[in-house]
Amino acid sequence: MSGYKIVVDCSTGESTQVPLSDIEIAELEANAAREERERLEAEAAAEKTAADKESGNQKLKDLGLTDDEIVAITS
Amino acid sequence: MAATFDEIGSVTADGTSTSMELTGIDQTYDDLQVILEVWVVDSGSGYTGYLTVNGETGTAVYNSDMMFQEGNGSWTYQEDYNSYSGWRLQKLPTASSGISSVNGNMIIDMMQYTATRTKSFLIKLCTFRPVGSNSAIGSGGLGYNGTSAISSIKLSATANFGSGSTMTIYGIKNS
Numbered sequence: 316m317s318g319y320k321i322v323v324d325c326s327t328g329e330s331t332q333v334p335l336s337d338i339e340i341a342e343l344e345a346n347a348a349r350e351e352r353e354r355l356e357a358e359a360a361a362e363k364t365a366a367d368k369e370s371g372n373q374k375l376k377d378l379g380l381t382d383d384e385i386v387a388i389t390s
Numbered sequence: 391m392a393a394t395f396d397e398i399g400s401v402t403a404d405g406t407s408t409s410m411e412l413t414g415i416d417q418t419y420d421d422l423q424v425i426l427e428v429w430v431v432d433s434g435s436g437y438t439g440y441l442t443v444n445g446e447t448g449t450a451v452y453n454s455d456m457m458f459q460e461g462n463g464s465w466t467y468q469e470d471y472n473s474y475s476g477w478r479l480q481k482l483p484t485a486s487s488g489i490s491s492v493n494g495n496m497i498i499d500m501m502q503y504t505a506t507r508t509k510s511f512l513i514k515l516c517t518f519r520p521v522g523s524n525s526a527i528g529s530g531g532l533g534y535n536g537t538s539a540i541s542s543i544k545l546s547a548t549a550n551f552g553s554g555s556t557m558t559i560y561g562i563k564n565s
Contacts, residue, residue: 318407318409318548318550319406319407319409320407320408320409320410320411320544320546321401321402321403321404321409321410321411322401322411323399323400323411323412323413324399324413324414325398325399325412325414325415325416325559326414326416327414328399330401332406332407335408335409339447339546342440342447342475342476343408343440343546343547344548345475346438346440346474346476346478347438347548349473349474350474350478
């Protein structure tokens with residue numbers, strides 16, 4: 316990525332627009348990558364929880380429990 | 391003497407910058423208040439910004455405890471992290487062009503900002519969209535593990551801030 320920043324010096328009121336430094340760009344890219352990684356991990360965890368729930372419910376049904384009984388003991 | 395609340399500085403985005411920074415912050419006040427009214431030029435459902443101070447990078451400097459609720463009440467979220475270079479500000483509203491009612495409104499109180507020790511601050515936010523979800527209402531604590539007085543503040547994202555987005559800081563002097 317590239318980009319610019321607007322900098323205002325409060326002591327003088329002077330406003331300038333300057334390119335982001337390589338360090339600033341690297342930090343932003345690292346943050347974005349970390350956020351995407353965390354989003355994918357959360358998504359995978361949610362999918363696993365949903366699959367575990369479905370599997371668990373089916374096992375209870377196989378034992379003969381009704382849907383109402385399953386709700387009663389799992390909620 | 392009466393307490394004072396003075397504007398120290400303000401920066402306004404013109405739609406072509408991914409960062410806004412205020413430097414040379416007056417060190418003679420007791421507390422700072424930072425007011426952000428921002429949106430991001432993007433078509434996505436919400437954007438993440440990062441607030442940094444004193445030009446400091448690295449994940450060890452910043453940590454945060456945040457909680458917020460989706461604007462339509464559908465879910466709540468909380469996090470406790472120290473893995474980002476900056477304080478993470480999620481759910482900044484997006485728009486492809488300027489709409490004055492689409493704004494991420496945040497107020498950050500930086501108490502004793504000139505103290506040369508680690509500091510903790512408060513944030514209140516309402517990243518509001520007039521229609522639909524992808525807004526957030528919340529609050530949190532922002533930890534600063536550096537020991538320098540706060541002399542500059544920068545808000546960054548990986549897309550441009552919308553034209554008219556502002557960051558303004560006020561100095562508060564106790565009576």
